[in-house]
Amino acid sequence: MIIQNVNIQTQQPAWWFIFSHNQLLQIETAPGVPNLPASLLDYASHHLEQVTQIGEYQGHPCYLIDMEGEQPEIEGTEWLSLRHFLMRNDQELFQIAARAWQVAVFLRTHRYCGKCGSRMHRIDWELATQCPSCEHRCYPRISPCIIVAIKKGNQILLAQGRHHQHDMYSTLAGFVESGESLEQAVHREVMEEVGVEIGNLRYFSSQPWPFPHSLMVGYLADFKAGDIKVDGHEIIKADFFDFDNLPYTPPPFSIAGQLIKATIEGK
Known part of the structure; x- marks a missing residue:
């Protein structure tokens, strides 16, 4: 399940996959906990309108936030490569993180239309972007x-x-x-x-x-x-x-x- 532009409640338990560059935010003292403190989400607050739900894990929704080039130093957390994340967590959680990263890469690399150069728009009902000018539609690359x-x-x-x-x-x-x-x-x-x-x-x-x-x-x-x-x-x-x-x-x-x-x- 991948849902874009979701209406989320930041106080409810959820799994947050926050990326910066090609690294994933991890809480040092409690890796894998099903929520992040509100203070951590404050760092990503201006990205919340672009949140993408990428599935569920252990009964809680999983959300992606891509901070792209921003990488604040946040006490009690560390930024991990996906390979390091793979070594620290179980396979199911890694697969969700992997899906989140692939969605992030897709959205980063499909901002503009490859046919006419116009700004692409995200589709609400499926994971795709579409050009409003020539109607060229793109899906994640596999x-x-x-x-x-x-x-x-x-x-x-x-x-x-x-x-x-x-x-x-x-x-x-x-x-x-x-x-x-x-x-x-x-x-x-x-x-x-x-x-x-x-x-x-x-x-x-x-x-x-x-x-x-x-x-x-x-x-x-x-x-x-x-x-x-x-x-x-x-x-x-x-x-x-x-x-x-x-x-x-x-x-x-x-x-x-x-x-x-x-x-x-x-x-």
Whole structure:
């Protein structure tokens, strides 16, 4: 459920997702409490007319406020990246925060019409913006990505991307290009990034991922042929790792972590 321009009562318990730049406001002493003190909402009071309701959590409504470039220092709070928020909270709450961030990104990047340049207006009954001049309507961007775990005997192929932190190794992933199927994208990305062929490709599951607006579609596959040769651009290291001797990998609630677990379990 996403409702824009809602009439809210700031004294009622609610989950507030307040963004500044690309960070989320968190109360240091009580992360995850279902309300914010009125004094904290005062900092965002001039944004209240643009509040968007993005769902419910534990019986309370969830509201988004985007402060964009404002980031006041508020005693007893801290500003967290979504990745840090992910590590501190449960998956359901993170998914709501992820939805809030994707809505914020959409509204930030669709202020003006891409056809005629006029100021866009927000639609009340759905999450969209529309141009009053040429009637061009825009919806949030969703970018499909594939992600695949590749098994070879009792080993799994893991790679380190150029932007991975803390020496993390993960499964291979990439964006789907125009005109190709999800399966074609898997084969292409694997060949481009590590130079090997795969077989026995099978669907696993999907997961929305807010970096910034991806839909990760997961696959399992078996190694078929070839020697690993990283592209040196997106991937800087890759190797087959024994199941009982894995490097640092993504958390288990991420789809990458789920794929690694499923591969080890022989699925």
